[in-house]
Amino acid sequence: MSDTAAPPTDPGAAHPLRPGSVLVADRLVRAHDPEIACPAAALVAGDLRRRGAQPVRGTLPLAAGEGPPSAAPEGGDRHAPGFTALIPGTDPPVGLGAACAADPADAAAERAAREAVDAWLAVAGTARTVLLAAPRSFCAGVERAIEVVEQALAQRGSPVYVRKQIVHNTHVVADLESRGAVFVDELDAVPEGATVVFSAHGVSPRVHQEAAERSLRVIDATCPLVTKVHTEARRYASRGDTVVLIGHAGHEEVEGTLGEAPERTVLVETPEDVAALEVADPERVSYLTQTTLATDETAAVVDALRARFPALRGPASDDICYATTNRQDALKSIAEESDLVLVVGSDNSSNSVRLVELAERCGTPARLIDDTGDIRPEWLAGARTVGLTAGASAPPGLVEAVITALGGLGPVTVHEREITRETIHFTLPSVVRPS
Numbered sequence: 001m002s003d004t005a006a007p008p009t010d011p012g013a014a015h016p017l018r019p020g021s022v023l024v025a026d027r028l029v030r031a032h033d034p035e036i037a038c039p040a041a042a043l044v045a046g047d048l049r050r051r052g053a054q055p056v057r058g059t060l061p062l063a064a065g066e067g068p069p070s071a072a073p074e075g076g077d078r079h080a081p082g083f084t085a086l087i088p089g090t091d092p093p094v095g096l097g098a099a100c101a102a103d104p105a106d107a108a109a110e111r112a113a114r115e116a117v118d119a120w121l122a123v124a125g126t127a128r129t130v131l132l133a134a135p136r137s138f139c140a141g142v143e144r145a146i147e148v149v150e151q152a153l154a155q156r157g158s159p160v161y162v163r164k165q166i167v168h169n170t171h172v173v174a175d176l177e178s179r180g181a182v183f184v185d186e187l188d189a190v191p192e193g194a195t196v197v198f199s200a201h202g203v204s205p206r207v208h209q210e211a212a213e214r215s216l217r218v219i220d221a222t223c224p225l226v227t228k229v230h231t232e233a234r235r236y237a238s239r240g241d242t243v244v245l246i247g248h249a250g251h252e253e254v255e256g257t258l259g260e261a262p263e264r265t266v267l268v269e270t271p272e273d274v275a276a277l278e279v280a281d282p283e284r285v286s287y288l289t290q291t292t293l294a295t296d297e298t299a300a301v302v303d304a305l306r307a308r309f310p311a312l313r314g315p316a317s318d319d320i321c322y323a324t325t326n327r328q329d330a331l332k333s334i335a336e337e338s339d340l341v342l343v344v345g346s347d348n349s350s351n352s353v354r355l356v357e358l359a360e361r362c363g364t365p366a367r368l369i370d371d372t373g374d375i376r377p378e379w380l381a382g383a384r385t386v387g388l389t390a391g392a393s394a395p396p397g398l399v400e401a402v403i404t405a406l407g408g409l410g411p412v413t414v415h416e417r418e419i420t421r422e423t424i425h426f427t428l429p430s431v432v433r434p435s
Contacts, residue, residue: 025097040408046373204259345391352391
């Protein structure tokens with residue numbers, strides 16, 4: 001969620017805030033001196049939301065003496081300067097600040113403003129290193145899916161309906177919604193004859209059939225690597241195999257793949273599931289995998305399958321997509337050197353969640369964040385080296401925003417660790433391909 005924009009305020013005037021709102025400084029001003037940037041404003045705003053306050057952004061005057069919020073006099077003027085401070089060790093200087101309306105009845109907002117600034121000052125003034133994993137953020141399949149919706153909107157106008165989230169990221173979905181995309185859970189919410197986009201995760205044949213019966217104009221944005229798994233499922237089932245799909249129950253990609261041959265496909269997630277598996281013919285078993293799994297955990301499940309079914313057959317090349325593998329390998333290269341790993345991605349993003357789990361298996365505390373506002377000050381206590389990456393559906397600008405915000409707490413040195421460079425590009429479906 002982005003902060004509500006607020007116009008700069010007159011340093012001597014009362015802040016035009018509603019009860020429960022807190023103005024978070026994106027700049028501090030002082031007489032006759034240049035303005036001071038507050039790059040960590042998004043961190044303060046996120047903290048305030050967790051405390052039940054509504055942040056708005058604007059300008060605050062720097063408190064006399066540049067002291068911490070606790071130096072503000074009890075019962076003093078709460079119009080301005082509010083709770084402000086400069087961050088030690090920064091050149092040029094950066095600051096933090098928050099203020100609430102001068103309303104004695106709004107003590108909760110005042111307390112939230114004071115506590116939020118205090119919490120971030122407690123972990124400020126420390127020089128940190130950011131180890132930046134590469135590759136990170138958008139993969140080719142995600143870029144293609146987003147562009148499909150953008151082209152559909154440009155060529156056909158709004159609304160364009162999208163079944164499920166086009167990719168699993170709240171920021172991507174919100175951006176496309178603002179441009180006229182309408183996201184629905186099922187096709188019965190789409191008017192007959194309308195345009196509908198199928199998400200990057202793929203759908204079952206039943207969904208295609210339903211769309212045809214309702215005369216929907218379908219644009220299929222399924223990632224080509226997911227389409228490959230669907231093709232393998234049909235092939236294995238047609239030769240009479242039991243198809244064992246390794247994946248997470250309920251995930252949209254898994255549901256789509258299961259739908260290709262539901263009578264011949266079984267789902268497993270762990271080696272324990274394999275131990276309990278019963279099949280019609282142990283000599284005719286094949287396996288497939290969800291494309292966004294952890295490579296090490298998947299290998300353990302495949303090993304268990306081979307031990308139970310020596311004649312096991314599988315795909316000629318790994319179903320786990322190149323982008324998932326690359327992001328996991330890149331994270332491995334930095335995780336053990338980090339005191340904390342931050343993974344940018346939404347909580348329904350399988351590949352993002354797998355990155356958090358991987359860092360933890362490497363022995364490093366890891367946190368999944370949708371954006372900068374999710375970072376908590378206690379995570380940074382004692383963390384001099386922060387590993388940073390993003391799942392394949394997270395916009396790269398969110399990573400840059402994290403680095404900027406950390407720089408608002410003290411000096412930051414960034415080292416990018418690139419293990420490979422991705423050059424794959426998928427062409428758009430012909431129905432939306434620009435002429």
